[in-house]
Amino acid sequence: MKKHVAIVGATGAVGQEMIKVLLERNFPYQTLRLFASKQSAGKKLTIHNQNFIVEEFHDHCLNNIDIVFGATDALVAKDIAKQTKLNHALFIDNSSAFRLDEDVPLIIPEVNSSDFLTHQGIIANPNCATIIALTALQPLHAYANIQRLIVSTYQAVSGAGIYGIQELQQQIENIAHQHPIQIQHFPCQIAYNLIPQIGSFHDSGYSEEEIKLEKESKKILHDPSLLVNCTCVRVPVIRSHSESIYVEFKQPIDVHTAKQLLQQGNGVRFIDQNDNTKYPTPLDTSNQDYIYVGRIRKDPNPCVHALSLWCCGDQLRKGAATNAIQIAELSL
């Protein structure tokens, strides 16, 4: 039976990507309605040659909808949840509002699809950096059990939405014309620069994004004892996130085995560094659904079972939209 589907926040970077992915994967919807704020209501979106008119999100607008995808901030997500609860609809939320709630499963289909069975109306889509890291690591985790992660990220400006992409491009253009640059959505200049801050800082010194990666990884892997140390950095790249990951396992695993596991991994493409120019880059991995893994190496510490690797994945696709649609597919 085909579903009545809605996307709330449809005009944002993730919302538009959700429309694309629903169409590309032939998601079996009977109706697809797009909602956004008052300012965007009436706007026409043309995606993959199909036209959509954006409606205003308001109370009761989600009546008769079976599956709602949320691509909004956490506040709006709570409004959506009130409506989907009344309507007994399934709400797949990309915001951080419910990710750590005990009765809300947090799902990467390649990693913990069985958590789908426990949902009570809401399923949370993890943070993009978490999805990319754990999709890359899952084939290794299934074999040797991760016990510790030390991650340094290189995160694209698309993580800050359409305005993030525009801000980088505008700054680059202004610098080229020797005009003063404008800083609006990032804490400081991102063109030709790096910003080691994503979200505000907690007392521990870790940023919100770093804490998300820690707490979400523990929840998804069902392992509160997992050790995660993360440094999240914004880089002047458009839309694929990259991560330099040190991973320590409970059981032994060698580089050769890891390569074989990654070659067969679900949702993963392994790039073997068998010559001098083969590894994933953010540019090569944009506009794709796979997480690309390469540069796999043994850590020199003989006392641990540890590897280092490099992975890249499109932040708007598998890091957000594709993962949300995959979750919805579990309901079909």
Added chain:
Amino acid sequence: MKKHVAIVGATGAVGQEMIKVLLERNFPYQTLRLFASKQSAGKKLTIHNQNFIVEEFHDHCLNNIDIVFGATDALVAKDIAKQTKLNHALFIDNSSAFRLDEDVPLIIPEVNSSDFLTHQGIIANPNCATIIALTALQPLHAYANIQRLIVSTYQAVSGAGIYGIQELQQQIENIAHQHPIQIQHFPCQIAYNLIPQIGSFHDSGYSEEEIKLEKESKKILHDPSLLVNCTCVRVPVIRSHSESIYVEFKQPIDVHTAKQLLQQGNGVRFIDQNDNTKYPTPLDTSNQDYIYVGRIRKDPNPCVHALSLWCCGDQLRKGAATNAIQIAELSL
């Protein structure tokens, strides 16, 4: 007694920075001669309002020179060393030619200046990523003894010299005008991209740059048992390198103590993250001699004495030219 000084490779990014730093620090030279390849001979350089004429580097050109700074590749460095040996001159070499030679000290003045006493005519300037990491870490190492480093770098295009800077700028310009880009000095596009390769790969999977950081750190800290796991990545930034460093110590050290040590550290400026926007960025730390450290945090593993931090430093200044001049100052 003032010295007769020469720079070989004076027209490159590091060579020109060496001239600047010699002038700025009032290095007591009697004569300063600049050498480069045949193509650059006769070229006029104006630096800090002083004019210099570049001479061709050839056999015997370094007769009567007391101190030679090398800013060339490893092959030319070996030619320079032959001349400085005959002339009993001091050769401070920025290439990788002699860095791991047993009878050549490898010096960061803030870290191991006493190694100067052991030199036999050649002193090697470490790799830029090594200088930046160890200058940042030395105040902590003196207190608690480093036993392990896991480093992810974010390295500026200036590390590939003047042509590296030009290639990034040209690619950005071509993309803006929708012209095809050219790839000459980097293995792939660097504009809006990241390249997880600096130097060629060894069989272990580690790149030359990663192995330099490992081997040079062991030599400088006189600790062959030091564990170093490095991932080196080129980023579209002009001239400051950044590094995300996980550091494990032999003795306990807490964040508060680490901050105090860094505040008093030699060659280091500590940026305390006491509000939401205080941390070093490559842009803020360019054209300066200090290594800036911030974002210091405790690692969550209770079984180790470990911290994470973020540091940035100008790759051409302290990462190369300034460190070389500081080494020469030890001879005065």
